[in-house]
Amino acid sequence: MRMVIVTGMSGAGKSTALKVLEDTGYFCVDNLPIPLFLKFVEMSAQPDANLDKVAIGIDIRGGRSFARLAEELDVLKEKEIPHEILYLDAGDDVLVKRYKETRRSHPLAKDGRLDKGIAAERKELEFLKMRATYIIDTSNLLTRELNQEIRKIFVEGKEYKNLYVTILSFGFKYGIPSDADLVFDVRFLPNPYYIEELKEKTGQDKVVQQYVMDNDKAPVFLEKVTELLEFLLPNYILEGKNQLVIAVGCTGGKHRSVTLANAIYEKMKEKEDYGFRIEHRDITKDSITKAK
Structure with missing residues (x-):
């Protein structure tokens, strides 16, 4: 029983x-x-x-x-x-x-x-x-x-290690998330905002993702962050941590941070030892601000 x-x-x-x-x-x-x-x-x-x-x-x-x-x-x-x-x-x-x-x-x-x-x-x-x-x-x-x-x-009988990870994109101009445990700044990458045909799109659009990831530094950043998380997560569990918020930020939280947060999520979500979710805090704030 x-x-x-x-x-x-x-x-x-x-x-x-x-x-x-x-x-x-x-x-x-x-x-x-x-x-x-x-x-x-x-x-x-x-x-x-x-x-x-x-x-x-x-x-x-x-x-x-x-x-x-x-x-x-x-x-x-x-x-x-x-x-x-x-x-x-x-x-x-x-x-x-x-x-x-x-x-x-x-x-x-x-x-x-x-x-x-x-x-x-x-x-x-x-x-x-x-x-x-x-x-x-x-x-x-x-x-x-x-x-x-x-x-x-x-039901599925999968091993559970008591750690749930939220990968959160955000815009620095709206403030760093107060519950963030790790914060990564991707403002070193070229900003799609200044490309006319990309300005109104977001990191959810493939054309923006391609623009961001085509930069030589983006795949290197993704690889290094993934390696860092693979090292950190089991050690956080050993310290008794059961929730982790990984925040990825750019200027407005609409293009670069969304693209990289999605990429990190796709890399990590298949790891059965942890639970993962993705959230984009500020992805619509620029359009809302302009509408006002």
Whole structure:
């Protein structure tokens, strides 16, 4: 039997994860009271239970008894009952935004202060994150991307190394992304903006891509960045990092940065050890600014 404990920060996507698991054949139980946790696990593990795949949603709603969960997990280990822990996380600012959009109240925000509730929850869940088999940071994930990651782990059986990489193009004139871990400046390449027939196009257009990549320095840059990432990613994992934002910038975020971000993504996306997504932050900002 495969048993998955789904937990993590409120608002990080646990309900979505449980729904995906249920759709793929898991018997799912959400918000199981902690005093019933061990009994349920032991019953599910019995041969006559006829359960091949079980997912249990556990979170801070367990109240005062939540602290007992660490002891219960120790018992599972002692009894050699196999289990995996899927921990869903997100940045504090993202969680605040999600709560405000849904107008839900945080289970620990007794005085109405979301930030205090999130901080308290993060502290109480720390022991679970330390024990987690898989950690998925959903800060920059769309629902379908989270679905894909969960299916990759629990359906396709691919090895998961707890690192999700966002490759982000941007324009320096609009500011460096505040969440960037690595920033690459491609303004050393000729700017298509000054070519009349390319000015209104973007790095999504093949003619712009060809112009940028035809420069001798562009393929060399791409090769060196790829080699650097192949070295860095496994080392970031060893340091416990589970999310990485690689920002590629040019002046306006429309031509060169988009082209190179796409090229890096195409080079890296086939690596099964990591999850990759591409985003172009400023690709339409020039046209919007002009329209105003």
